[in-house]
Amino acid sequence: xxxxxxxxxxxxMRTLIKNILFTGGHSIAGEAGDGEEAIAKYQELKPDxxxxxxxxxxxxxxxxxxGIKAVDPAAKIIMCTAVGQEQMVKLAIKSGAKGYIVKPFQxxxxxxxxxxxxxS
Amino acid sequence: xxxxxxxVEFNKEWIVTKLAVSEDRMVFPAPxxxxxxxxxxxxxxxxxxxxxxxxxxxxxxxxxxxxxxKVLQFLKVRILPLCNAYRLMAYFxxxxxxxxxxxxxxxxxxxxxxxxxxxxWFVGAxxxxxxxxxxxxxxxxxxxxVQGKPTEVIKxxxxxxxxxxxxxxxxxxxxxxxxxxxxxxxxKSMDMKGTELDGVDQQVAMLVYSGMDSHAIENMLTIPxxxxxxxxxxxxxxGIAEVVIIRREIQLTPKGVRYITDATKSQxx
Numbered sequence: 320x321x322x323x324x325x326x327x328x329x330x331x332m333r334t335l336i337k338n339i340l341f342t343g344g345h346s347i348a349g350e351a352g353d354g355e356e357a358i359a360k361y362q363e364l365k366p367d368x369x370x371x372x373x374x375x376x377x378x379x380x381x382x383x384x385x386g387i388k389a390v391d392p393a394a395k396i397i398m399c400t401a402v403g404q405e406q407m408v409k410l411a412i413k414s415g416a417k418g419y420i421v422k423p424f425q426x427x428x429x430x431x432x433x434x435x436x437x438x439s
Numbered sequence: 440x441x442x443x444x445x446x447v448e449f450n451k452e453w454i455v456t457k458l459a460v461s462e463d464r465m466v467f468p469a470p471x472x473x474x475x476x477x478x479x480x481x482x483x484x485x486x487x488x489x490x491x492x493x494x495x496x497x498x499x500x501x502x503x504x505x506x507x508x509k510v511l512q513f514l515k516v517r518i519l520p521l522c523n524a525y526r527l528m529a530y531f532x533x534x535x536x537x538x539x540x541x542x543x544x545x546x547x548x549x550x551x552x553x554x555x556x557x558x559x560w561f562v563g564a565x566x567x568x569x570x571x572x573x574x575x576x577x578x579x580x581x582x583x584x585v586q587g588k589p590t591e592v593i594k595x596x597x598x599x600x601x602x603x604x605x606x607x608x609x610x611x612x613x614x615x616x617x618x619x620x621x622x623x624x625x626x627k628s629m630d631m632k633g634t635e636l637d638g639v640d641q642q643v644a645m646l647v648y649s650g651m652d653s654h655a656i657e658n659m660l661t662i663p664x665x666x667x668x669x670x671x672x673x674x675x676x677x678g679i680a681e682v683v684i685i686r687r688e689i690q691l692t693p694k695g696v697r698y699i700t701d702a703t704k705s706q707x708x
Binding site: 331334336338339405409421423424425426427428 | 454536538541543601602642645646648649651655659
């Protein structure tokens with residue numbers, strides 16, 4: 320079970336991910352609504368894992384991923400992507416993301432990916 | 440004629456028989472005693488290891504043929520090129536994308552796209568993949584890099600084991616638009632305006648997809664049970680969800696309250 324930072328610009332998606340993670344027995348380290356806040360919260364909270372939305376205001380998920388990787392190369396980050404963003408996922412994996420989950424989310428798939436990445 | 444071992448559903452029973460197959464027809468021996476010309480086949484679909492063939496003679500008759508994959512593949516390769524369908528030579532990549540991510544080993548395969556009543560078939564020498572119309576989520580004209588050049592292709596998104604999978608079709612530009620229009624028309628019954636559900640309704644639908652139950656949805660969206668119930672009604676009426684379980688909320692009667700009170704007393708004494 321891990322301490323997780325949820326990054327998404329919509330409260331609804333953050334609440335959904337939070338609920339799914341709770342059902343899997345994980346705890347929530349914190350939440351961030353954009354890429355800049357994600358980097359700051361990562362340094363402050365030192366979570367075991369980050370779920371990162373790709374399309375966000377101020378700084379997008381790919382830039383935030385790079386920013387977090389710059390301060391902690393071992394950071395475990397799962398990208399949250401929508402169907403049709405396959406090029407973005409390729410770029411994210413190249414930039415160091417450990418996994419991805421696809422919107423709309425299905426609880427078992429999210430928990431499986433989180434489990435895999437935490438164990439990696 | 441080549442004879443292949445199959446089981447055929449006849450009078451609601453599976454009978455073991457040998458199906459005789461030639462270039463343009465197949466013959467069911469007794470007790471079925473039917474000769475089927477492939478050009479009279481109106482529809483072909485597949486469920487696990489059963490090939491479902493609809494034939495139009497005087498009336499429409501459905502034949503269910505059960506066999507091993509090798510035999511079914513042989514039948515599909517014979518029936519699909521000749522059956523009554525919209526057919527087009529094309530290159531296809533199926534599946535190309537699974538869950539939003541490109542499949543590494545996916546490659547373009549030469550074959551045909553066969554559109555029958557119940558689905559779209561990608562027919563190649565090595566594989567025959569069917570996509571039921573009811574599983575198609577979207578069809579769009581898009582561009583993909585083919586041998587380094589951005590090229591127009593048709594992308595068909597569909598659900599497979601609750602996961603969105605995409606297949607790509609590549610053919611000359613002149614026929615691409617025709618195929619696109621035909622596919623759009625074939626899947627018209629699945630189209631929705633996109634305005635049927637408002638913001639909260641859509642959130643409820645998304646939460647249902649995510650596996651949340653009524654209680655979790657009410658808590659997450661902070662909506663009362665009555666409102667959720669009416670949203671469920673709207674979703675059900677649209678035919679985009681179905682009832683899987685009806686839960687009950689109960690309240691104790693005085694007899695029940697007495698029972699629980701007594702039980703608590705005996706635990707604390």
